[in-house]
Amino acid sequence: MKSWSIFCLLTVLLAQGVFAVKKELFKRCDQSGFCQRNRHYAKEISQTKNNYYSIDTDSLIFGQSVISGIIQKSFNETFKVNLPFEIQVLENDSIRFKVDEDRSSFDLKSTSLLEKKRYDEAWKYAFAQEPKLSAKYQVSDSLDGHIAVRYGKSLEYSLDIDTASFQLTVSFDGEPQVVLNDRTFFNVEHIRAKDQQVPNMLPEETDFDTFRDSFKDSKRDTLPFGPESIAVDVSFKGFRHVYGIPEHADTMSLKDTTSSEPYRLYNVDIFEYETNSKLPMYGAIPLMVAHKSGLSTGLFWVNGADTFIDVKKEGTDTQTHWISENGVIDLVIFIAKTPQEITKNYAALTGTTQLPQLFSLGYHQCRWNYNDEDDVLTVSKTMDEYEIPYDVIWLDVEYTVEKKYFTWNPAHFPDPERMMAKLDETGRTLVAIIDPHLKLDYPVSDELVKHDLALKTNKGDNFKGHCWPGESYWIDTFNPKSQAFWNDQFSNDSAFGGSAINLHIWNDMNEPSVFSGPETTTPKDVITHGNFEIRSDHNIYGLTYHQATYGALKQRYVNKRPFILTRSYFAGSQRTAAMWTGDNMSQWSYLKISLPMLLTQNIVNMPFGGADVGGFFGDPSKELLTRWYQAGIWYPFFRAHAHIDSRRREPWIAGEPYTDIMRDAVRLRYRLLPLFYTKFFESSKFGDVVLEPLFYKFPDDESLFGIEDEFFVGGLLVKPVTDEGAQTVEIHLPDDEVYYDHENYSVVQGKGQKTIAAPLEKIPVFFRGGTITPRKDRYRRSSKLMKYDPYTLVVAVGTQNKAHGTLYIDDGETFNYESGEYLYTSFDYDNGTISGQALEGQSGFTGSVTVEKLQLLVPDIKVFNGFHKASVTQDGASWEASISMDNGSLIIANPKVDLSGSWRIDLV
Numbered sequence: 001m002k003s004w005s006i007f008c009l010l011t012v013l014l015a016q017g018v019f020a021v022k023k024e025l026f027k028r029c030d031q032s033g034f035c036q037r038n039r040h041y042a043k044e045i046s047q048t049k050n051n052y053y054s055i056d057t058d059s060l061i062f063g064q065s066v067i068s069g070i071i072q073k074s075f076n077e078t079f080k081v082n083l084p085f086e087i088q089v090l091e092n093d094s095i096r097f098k099v100d101e102d103r104s105s106f107d108l109k110s111t112s113l114l115e116k117k118r119y120d121e122a123w124k125y126a127f128a129q130e131p132k133l134s135a136k137y138q139v140s141d142s143l144d145g146h147i148a149v150r151y152g153k154s155l156e157y158s159l160d161i162d163t164a165s166f167q168l169t170v171s172f173d174g175e176p177q178v179v180l181n182d183r184t185f186f187n188v189e190h191i192r193a194k195d196q197q198v199p200n201m202l203p204e205e206t207d208f209d210t211f212r213d214s215f216k217d218s219k220r221d222t223l224p225f226g227p228e229s230i231a232v233d234v235s236f237k238g239f240r241h242v243y244g245i246p247e248h249a250d251t252m253s254l255k256d257t258t259s260s261e262p263y264r265l266y267n268v269d270i271f272e273y274e275t276n277s278k279l280p281m282y283g284a285i286p287l288m289v290a291h292k293s294g295l296s297t298g299l300f301w302v303n304g305a306d307t308f309i310d311v312k313k314e315g316t317d318t319q320t321h322w323i324s325e326n327g328v329i330d331l332v333i334f335i336a337k338t339p340q341e342i343t344k345n346y347a348a349l350t351g352t353t354q355l356p357q358l359f360s361l362g363y364h365q366c367r368w369n370y371n372d373e374d375d376v377l378t379v380s381k382t383m384d385e386y387e388i389p390y391d392v393i394w395l396d397v398e399y400t401v402e403k404k405y406f407t408w409n410p411a412h413f414p415d416p417e418r419m420m421a422k423l424d425e426t427g428r429t430l431v432a433i434i435d436p437h438l439k440l441d442y443p444v445s446d447e448l449v450k451h452d453l454a455l456k457t458n459k460g461d462n463f464k465g466h467c468w469p470g471e472s473y474w475i476d477t478f479n480p481k482s483q484a485f486w487n488d489q490f491s492n493d494s495a496f497g498g499s500a501i502n503l504h505i506w507n508d509m510n511e512p513s514v515f516s517g518p519e520t521t522t523p524k525d526v527i528t529h530g531n532f533e534i535r536s537d538h539n540i541y542g543l544t545y546h547q548a549t550y551g552a553l554k555q556r557y558v559n560k561r562p563f564i565l566t567r568s569y570f571a572g573s574q575r576t577a578a579m580w581t582g583d584n585m586s587q588w589s590y591l592k593i594s595l596p597m598l599l600t601q602n603i604v605n606m607p608f609g610g611a612d613v614g615g616f617f618g619d620p621s622k623e624l625l626t627r628w629y630q631a632g633i634w635y636p637f638f639r640a641h642a643h644i645d646s647r648r649r650e651p652w653i654a655g656e657p658y659t660d661i662m663r664d665a666v667r668l669r670y671r672l673l674p675l676f677y678t679k680f681f682e683s684s685k686f687g688d689v690v691l692e693p694l695f696y697k698f699p700d701d702e703s704l705f706g707i708e709d710e711f712f713v714g715g716l717l718v719k720p721v722t723d724e725g726a727q728t729v730e731i732h733l734p735d736d737e738v739y740y741d742h743e744n745y746s747v748v749q750g751k752g753q754k755t756i757a758a759p760l761e762k763i764p765v766f767f768r769g770g771t772i773t774p775r776k777d778r779y780r781r782s783s784k785l786m787k788y789d790p791y792t793l794v795v796a797v798g799t800q801n802k803a804h805g806t807l808y809i810d811d812g813e814t815f816n817y818e819s820g821e822y823l824y825t826s827f828d829y830d831n832g833t834i835s836g837q838a839l840e841g842q843s844g845f846t847g848s849v850t851v852e853k854l855q856l857l858v859p860d861i862k863v864f865n866g867f868h869k870a871s872v873t874q875d876g877a878s879w880e881a882s883i884s885m886d887n888g889s890l891i892i893a894n895p896k897v898d899l900s901g902s903w904r905i906d907l908v
């Protein structure tokens, strides 16, 4: 689920055509006061070239790792607004810049429930901990009002602060790379009294919607602070490509917005709209990565309010303009040699992705809805009859009584614990949906109100709105006290989960979606914990909600990693949840756009994502469904899902040859689970991506910077087919390495475009020469049942006659890996010798790890002529293993090595 389409059909939109209305529900920039005012200001100030902002040099204080002072907004000699700022030099060569507003002399009406200060807490949710400061910086104050700060390990970066025009320039090797306020769009709308109406306007400002909102249902917004936006322009010098700032159904390399809408970040329940759009979606990660050959930078805009971002391509530069409705300016500039390092530095600040339970990397079978216990168990059994592995079956809202969460409809699910126990017999997990809206008048919402944990209206009453169950309250998960309440609902002596050990949770509708609200969400003057308007922290609500669910499951299971799927997310969400791209259409264009969307999620360090396989709305053709499975097996989160009005489409329904092809695809995912799990470990440990855009592997090749329909997963180059009727695909080989077809091992080589046969049964996937891929090749019904299966290692020998790979293994479900109970090992091939050695930690790993097959791919199998056997050495002992040729590869069968130790195999 879901969208609110059904509800809107029935109620809100009777006056307007349903299909016409979708886009019109959401504000354009010119319908949004703060966006329109800042775009206007930018246009005017470019003409007048006036400058109102400068640093009061007397106010500067140079601390250990922090430079602070006052930026003044000067109307004239007598009227100045003080904007305290701070520059922090962080570790990993990052610079953090914050600007607040001194509101001390402003008298907010004493009756107001609200905090007077600007909201300054987004970082507390986004960052994994307090950022680490780096003491290493040097200041040389020069004469003409410039302050030069040098920083970095060898002081290779510099920050130039132009005090008179207030501009910040980050340089590397003496060349300017990132310039803040390059075009003087910096703007802080200072606080002013409502009864003054429109005082203190600069000549370049407009008063459009300062104290009112003229957009549709937003008209009731009380705007108690009036205009209070923040904005700044940031230029990336010599960078033609910028990426990131999900979630948008758009290209990976972001587009120029000069003559379109800006990209908007405002978490909303959006549905069924066109692809290639800058409209806001369900989640927001305000990290932009800019890349050019030799250097990458990142800009992290730490703000949870409604935000618009303009992008302008200007010669070889990209110029951006960041506009948020309120809060403080809080941004971090990252700089490094490669885009992967930017992702890692951002991960060091905000936390890496959780290490998921292994089962959650398997196949998820979902639809709205599996109707009752019998339906669930029949689907489960049928998967086994067709020998299609799967790990998780899902329940959408209909399992409840009248969509009251934490209840089960007794007619359909008389004994949920019994059902879950049956699923557990074959290692399967149930995921059930729990949303943040709680229907009025039932025990859970009564308790919520009793504990005073609901979102509040601007008058301090419990906020009520419409959602699935009708009139509802919303839990305020900004309030730390909500955690205990939430824990109780999930506890193992609650009626909901009982003592089941295989129940995990789907958090949907947590933008939050409010059917009766403006832009499908809460009014902006709703109040959250701490007496802030949700105007300030709206985009963070979804994160606080799924984090509360994570906390509740963690306490329920004590030592098991919770699996949470969330629709809404913010920077930091990667620490506790997976995401999916929401309510797709069953159309080829949506299959196609899923790839750049998920690559973007990887760039911004939230790799655990997927799109609904098959598409959510409508009925996919058999061909589309099949191609979607073939693409979906590469999504880090692999789930099929369908709308309640769509026909059943479990993989066996299409019939042959489709069912066979889908089965093969799902089984390929299962064979590659060791690879996916290893990639997730490396992501959780080092901040690596899981799906790797080509330009991450080849950051100096400009011809790859825009490629968004191919990617790597470890050593595999993947190009899913996303065109109807395709019999071939064009694949772009990024380099001159050998690439081996993953099924028949035939070689393609030579940088550039290649045409590859891709009939329906074919997934274009290649082992890149120089890599070693771990697999488990035996079919089992679920990942848990594969636990003790032996490994296959595919050694794809590269042009240098070498190959390398890694493998991570742990118990797949607990936190014991945190105390060393894991194996992380690496493999190398070098000119006829294969060896393995443990990499680190793992004091607590016990047990042996067996290999049933080593498969060596070489460009010309003749190089193995003259070898007769393999000589294996481990722990001082030696023995022999037989070799054979198979389809142009060399097989070493059952070499009897134990991967948990060091070993070596020589061809002799």
Ligand SMILES: *[C@@H]1O[C@H](CO)[C@@H](O)[C@H](O)[C@H]1NC(C)=O
Residues within 6 Å of the ligand: 091, 092, 344, 345, 348
């Ligand atoms: C960030 O800096 C810390 C301290 O210097 C270092 O330990 C860490 O490895 C760095 N992280 C990255 C991703 O470079």
Ligand SMILES: *[C@@H]1O[C@H](CO)[C@@H](O)[C@H](O)[C@H]1NC(C)=O
Residues within 6 Å of the ligand: 075, 076, 077, 078, 079, 199, 200, 201
């Ligand atoms: C300075 O600007 C303020 C705000 O616009 C205005 O109220 C005041 O009259 C101005 N003073 C002078 C001396 O121009």
Ligand SMILES: *[C@@H]1O[C@H](CO)[C@@H](O)[C@H](O)[C@H]1NC(C)=O
Residues within 6 Å of the ligand: 492, 493, 499, 555, 556, 557, 558
């Ligand atoms: C319930 O959870 C607690 C820990 O929160 C655990 O000690 C207890 O054994 C669990 N009970 C059941 C029936 O699973």
Ligand SMILES: *[C@@H]1O[C@H](CO)[C@@H](O)[C@H](O)[C@H]1NC(C)=O
Residues within 6 Å of the ligand: 741, 744, 745, 746, 756, 757, 758, 762
């Ligand atoms: C291997 O598969 C590819 C792609 O389908 C095809 O083009 C090629 O001819 C095949 N090679 C062999 C040796 O069968």
Ligand SMILES: *[C@@H]1O[C@H](CO)[C@@H](O)[C@H](O)[C@H]1NC(C)=O
Residues within 6 Å of the ligand: 831, 832
């Ligand atoms: C590779 O191994 C062969 C013997 O198997 C040897 O003749 C040759 O010199 C080796 N090449 C390199 C580069 O070590």
Ligand SMILES: *[C@@H]1O[C@H](CO)[C@@H](O)[C@H](O)[C@H]1NC(C)=O
Residues within 6 Å of the ligand: 743, 744, 886, 887
């Ligand atoms: C060799 O290739 C054929 C055709 O792709 C395949 O059916 C067969 O299973 C392969 N042999 C092995 C041992 O993998």
Ligand SMILES: CC(=O)N[C@H]1CO[C@H](CO)[C@@H](O)[C@@H]1O
Residues within 6 Å of the ligand: 249, 270, 271, 272, 273, 274, 275, 581, 582, 583, 584, 585, 589, 590, 591, 592, 593, 594, 595, 597, 611, 612
């Ligand atoms: C991956 C994918 O197809 N995503 C689409 C899902 O549906 C939303 C609209 O609800 C589209 O915007 C996405 O492009």
